[in-house]
Amino acid sequence: MNAKIFVGTLCLLPCALGAAVTTAVDHPAAARAVQLLEGKTGDAAVRLEVAPALASTLADGYEVRRAPDGTLVVAGARPRALLYAAYEPQRWLGAGDAPVRRVPHFRQRLLNFTGKGHSVADWVAATGANSVHLARNAAGRLVQACRDADVDVYAFLYGCDASKWNRGRFAAFIAAHPEAKGVDPGRSWEKGVLCPSSPATWAFFTQTITELAESGDFDGVVVTFWDDYGLNCCCRKCRAGALDSFGARNAVLVNCFEQALKAIGKRLIVRTWASGAPHFLGDEWVHAPGYAGREDALATWARAFEASDRATVFVTKVYNADCQPDPPFSNLLGAAAAAGRTELAEWQITGQTVGLNYLPYSNVGHTARTMKKAAALVGRDNGVCLYAGGYKRGDYEALDDDVNSINIHAWRQLAWDPDDDVAAIWREWAEPRYGADAPAAVAALQACERAAVVAFSPLGLGAPTESKAAKTVQRREDLLRYTNRQYLPEGRTALMPTEANIQAVVDEKNAAIAALEAARPAAAKGPAAELARRMDLLIAHLKTYRAVDGAMWRFRRLRFLKDMGVSDARLMREIEADFDFLRHNPYPLSEALGSPVPLMRDIHSNALVCVERILGPDWRASAPPAQ
Numbered sequence: 001m002n003a004k005i006f007v008g009t010l011c012l013l014p015c016a017l018g019a020a021v022t023t024a025v026d027h028p029a030a031a032r033a034v035q036l037l038e039g040k041t042g043d044a045a046v047r048l049e050v051a052p053a054l055a056s057t058l059a060d061g062y063e064v065r066r067a068p069d070g071t072l073v074v075a076g077a078r079p080r081a082l083l084y085a086a087y088e089p090q091r092w093l094g095a096g097d098a099p100v101r102r103v104p105h106f107r108q109r110l111l112n113f114t115g116k117g118h119s120v121a122d123w124v125a126a127t128g129a130n131s132v133h134l135a136r137n138a139a140g141r142l143v144q145a146c147r148d149a150d151v152d153v154y155a156f157l158y159g160c161d162a163s164k165w166n167r168g169r170f171a172a173f174i175a176a177h178p179e180a181k182g183v184d185p186g187r188s189w190e191k192g193v194l195c196p197s198s199p200a201t202w203a204f205f206t207q208t209i210t211e212l213a214e215s216g217d218f219d220g221v222v223v224t225f226w227d228d229y230g231l232n233c234c235c236r237k238c239r240a241g242a243l244d245s246f247g248a249r250n251a252v253l254v255n256c257f258e259q260a261l262k263a264i265g266k267r268l269i270v271r272t273w274a275s276g277a278p279h280f281l282g283d284e285w286v287h288a289p290g291y292a293g294r295e296d297a298l299a300t301w302a303r304a305f306e307a308s309d310r311a312t313v314f315v316t317k318v319y320n321a322d323c324q325p326d327p328p329f330s331n332l333l334g335a336a337a338a339a340g341r342t343e344l345a346e347w348q349i350t351g352q353t354v355g356l357n358y359l360p361y362s363n364v365g366h367t368a369r370t371m372k373k374a375a376a377l378v379g380r381d382n383g384v385c386l387y388a389g390g391y392k393r394g395d396y397e398a399l400d401d402d403v404n405s406i407n408i409h410a411w412r413q414l415a416w417d418p419d420d421d422v423a424a425i426w427r428e429w430a431e432p433r434y435g436a437d438a439p440a441a442v443a444a445l446q447a448c449e450r451a452a453v454v455a456f457s458p459l460g461l462g463a464p465t466e467s468k469a470a471k472t473v474q475r476r477e478d479l480l481r482y483t484n485r486q487y488l489p490e491g492r493t494a495l496m497p498t499e500a501n502i503q504a505v506v507d508e509k510n511a512a513i514a515a516l517e518a519a520r521p522a523a524a525k526g527p528a529a530e531l532a533r534r535m536d537l538l539i540a541h542l543k544t545y546r547a548v549d550g551a552m553w554r555f556r557r558l559r560f561l562k563d564m565g566v567s568d569a570r571l572m573r574e575i576e577a578d579f580d581f582l583r584h585n586p587y588p589l590s591e592a593l594g595s596p597v598p599l600m601r602d603i604h605s606n607a608l609v610c611v612e613r614i615l616g617p618d619w620r621a622s623a624p625p626a627q
């Protein structure tokens with residue numbers, strides 16, 4: 001709808017009806033704010049205004065005051081402030097003589113946009129973001145949608161493996177500059193596609209990022225160097241020269257991109273992202289640098305911080321891991337800010353590691369804890385970043401999810417005020433959705449926060465980064481290290497192949513199941529019934545993985561015993577019972593999250609080898625069947 005016509009029509013219906021939302025602001029963000037408020041302001045007449053002079057007191061927030069005629073005047077320094085206000089009329093409809101002011105705590109708030117059913121403006125309203133990054137090939141209409149929402153817009157460039165950006169173009173470049181072709185180290189996840197010691201490589205990078213930034217009306221480019229890493233060249237020059245480490249190469253990469261963008265008046269945002277923990281994936285070593293400890297993290301990034309200027313933004317996840325359920329806190333966060341650089345703290349709220357939003361989950365407690373820490377480390381002149389949406393789910397619109405959208409809502413309110421009242425945040429989200437069932441729904445979802453962690457992260461150890469079932473023992477063991485807790489005393493303890501840990505794995509699943517069963521809403525229809533249905537799926541998942549993880553720890557115990565020259569047939573019997581459980585209780589999310597059966601089969605066959613090696617093929621004779 002044409003914004004001008006729309007706004008004009010509304011202005012013909014001023015306060016005569018007593019409850020109109022009006023604006024004379026000629027901007028699409030104001031028009032959308034009017035639409036979002038429709039039907040949500042009760043008897044109040046509301047007028048939306050923009051006054052640039054308010055920037056000195058409100059930044060890009062807003063204030064609401066009551067005019068002498070009773071009209072609620074919502075005012076901000078720029079149009080996007082009206083979108084922020086339109087998301088949360090419950091925060092200002094009661095404004096009396098004293099104006100209500102909402103000033104965002106963090107100056108910079110970055111959001112990825114992957115909306116399926118809602119516009120950029122709706123996402124900006126719902127998250128309180130003031131800049132957005134889009135896929136690098138995003139259509140021009142999406143870039144315009146960001147302008148219409150009055151936010152900065154960035155293109156996203158994934159990886160630094162140039163052969164994956166544009167194959168044809170890369171082939172032509174190598175044909176013209178064979179000296180830029182790197183020497184692949186072999187058996188390394190990080191490839192040596194291009195040689196960082198060749199000036200042609202940097203000329204190619206400069207040209208690529210310049211063209212990308214100029215390909216649309218972008219304010220700059222967001223880059224991330226992993227997983228598609230392409231500069232791990234092991235030629236003689238690279239090994240002998242100054243570019244022999246990730247830290248050295250990252251500094252040059254950041255500097256190259258920064259200079260290229262600066263020359264055309266655009267900005268660089270760098271995600272200091274890496275995945276999981278160093279490990280083998282098949283026969284390739286994944287370095288995932290920066291996760292072994294703070295020293296390692298600084299070795300990877302400190303030189304890049306030094307080599308950049310304050311116009312460049314570094315984004316670091318609050319997780320000291322990929323985006324695991326309740327992981328340890330990042331040991332890199334705050335380092336860029338401490339070096340005088342611009343830094344954003346990132347949260348990834350996509351359901352990626354807790355069931356891709358097929359399951360109910362809350363991470364409100366985690367967000368509340370980490371937001372306070374991040375605020376202290378990066379400071380309010382810097383900011384926050386939200387990676388939101390439905391991870392690898394084309395059918396999912398996070399803002400329409402009446403169960404898991406609490407996570408985005410809570411993030412938004414805490415990003416605006418890290419000291420906000422968390423219980424009130426829950427209520428303002430739940431009451432419009434669940435009505436009289438709101439307290440029960442809140443209690444149920446709060447139970448899901450701990451349960452979702454237990455479901456995917458046994459004893460606080462790592463989980464598949466896409467919630468998909470691991471197929472082999474080896475892969476599962478790699479994933480257990482993904483929270484990087486193996487570096488911590490509690491992680492080392494949890495990984496030990498003891499009877500106590502077998503019991504702990506089972507006990508924590510049982511406790512989570514009991515908590516969910518106690519908190520599950522009784523409603524037979526409506527949103528609370530949908531929540532209950534999804535809690536049933538989570539309970540089924542917990543029962544499935546009580547068997548899988550239980551069998552995994554039993555196998556690890558058997559393997560340890562075998563190395564000591566002994567065995568325990570009872571454990572093998574229990575693994576057989578775990579396998580039987582899967583056979584008799586098909587996993588309801590197999591299609592979405594993968595079948596647990598291949599992993600169970602691998603556990604079973606590996607365990608059998610351990611037992612038979614010590615006790616021989618008649619091992620059954622030495623233990624009665626498990627109950």
Ligand SMILES: [Zn+2]
Nearest residue numbers: 195233235238
């Ligand atoms: Zn090289």
